[in-house]
Amino acid sequence: MLLRLFMSSALLIISSMLVGENQLRADGELGYPSAVLAAENDTQYPHDPTVSTDFYPSYGAADNYYPMATKTDPYPRASQSTVSTPIKHRPWRTASVIRPVQHTTVIEEMPQESPSDEDVSYLLNDDEYPQSMSSCTTQSCAPRLRKRCSWFFNAWLDQGFTWNGDRPANGLNRPVVYNDRANYYQMNQLYLAAGRNVCEEGCNWDFGGRIDFNFGTDSYYMTADGLETYSDGSPHWNKFSRKTKRGGDKELYGIALPQFYGEVFTPWLGGWAVKFGHFYSIIGYESAMAPQNFFYSKSYSRAFGEPLTHTGFMASNKIGCNLTVHGGMTLGWDNFDDENETISFLGGIDWTDSSDRLKLSLALHTGNEEPGKNRTVYSAIARWKISNDLIYVFQHDLGFEEDGSPSSNLGPRDANWYSIVNYVYWHWNDKLSLGLRAEWFSDPDYARVFPGFQYDRYEGKDYSEVTLGLNWRPCKHVVVRPEVRWDSSGVQRILGPDNGVYDTFTKKNQFTTAISLLLTY
DSSP: HHHHHHHHHHHHHHHHHHHHHHHHHHHTTTSOOOOHHHHHOOOOOTTTTTTTTSSSSSSSGGOOOOOOOOOOOOOOOTSOOEEEEEOOOOOOSSSSOOOOSSSSSSOOOTTTTOOOOTGGGGGGGGOOOOSSSSSTTTTGHHHHHOOOOOOOOOEEEEEEEEETTOOTTSSSTTTOOSSOOOEEEEEEEEEEEEEEOOSSSSSSOOEEEEEEEEGGGGGGGGGBBBBTTTTOBBBSOOOOOOOSEEEEEESSSSEEOOOOOEEEEGGGGGGGGEEEEEOSSSSSSOOOOOGGGGSSSSSHIIISSSEEEEEEEEEEETTTEEEEEEEEEEEEEBBSTTOOOOOEEEEEEEEEEEEEEEEEEEEEEEEEEETTTEEEEEEEEEEESEEEEEEEEEEEEEEEEEEEESSSOOOEEEEEEEEEEEEEEOOOOOEEEEEEEEEEEEOOTTSSSTTTTTTTEEOEEEEEEEEEEEEEEETTTTEEEEEEEEEEEEOSSSSSOOSBBTTTTSSSEEEEEEEEEEEOO
């Protein structure tokens, strides 16, 4: 009898323990829900603000987001089924708030001082992050600012085809660039990126860095003087064959190293992350990296109005929960070796509201690209998440260059350029999104789009384009990006055979259709 009683008690205790463990797993204390694991580990959706983007730069265009396929929905709709499961409290060092696990959608409104609903880092072990946050980081936003510090390796292949019904005699879609070949297949990017992100919060120093490699037709637009090319524009190492000429001695395919830099975080003076080396600019909205863009083609602003890379250093500091400032010195626009031996200033500021629906960015670069001739450009960007499915982005650029406009008889004069770009993204479902881009770019002094044009021999100044595109994700590693684009310009020669800038300088407008296949790893 005693033996039976003992065995019954033991079985009862074991059953209770199993039930308790299962409940803990269900509650999220001993294991991660599948949605959380996906949000933490899946880097195949670079446009999705709810997933990791560790392999992108920390600043500038990397902060863009698009209404792509999402794993979790931080903005619930009445038509959706919702599940809200409370978890046992895993305390911050100083905070005390019970958080729900996001299985599909969390409806509860959390206090302003709690972590963002899109942030699942509060479920991670405390050992993965620096110790006390109270003395080095604002307590109220420490969970929101935490960033996993780890090594990464990422790769993608971007390829496409652009159809031009005009069949230009020179085979070019110019002044449309990047996908600049008419009726021709292009492997734009075979891109590799590897490095380590620094921990940008806490009380400890941390070190990281990154190196990027690209082979493809886009490498021509990623070059920097003194690195891939010499100061006269001739190629440094891209001399592979004599069959795929881009023009002159320039190859259609080439190798570019658009980024290689070290990075250090210091807790001094509130905590600064400092990049030093060769890195992408924070000027502008669109990125050179294919997964960060909704559209296959590029805007005029990206192609002609902004620097792509800098060589130098840039320091960034997060002030509170919503504000980030950047400042540094560079060797100028797309320079690795500046023969002028002048230093330029790069700076910017990013502000995000507490709900993460509105982000404002302002960035500026100024310095002498040639001795005694200043070139300055700024970019202002507003990103507004109108709803869970609709995002609007506004961009404005303004540039100035001393003696930037050439002339045959009257001598050079100062040049200006400016633009307005509007983006609208509609998230249809987890596999399909729709995008619209409408742009006006003005180059009244012929300093940017066709810098060889002399202002006393040409008239017209504006370029405009409207692009309508889709992003279709049949699976998480594949994005198909079809688009249609209409370009128009009034620029033409005053006296001469040229009657526009499209179709080998014979037309004032151009219609193209393109499709891109993006494979990510």
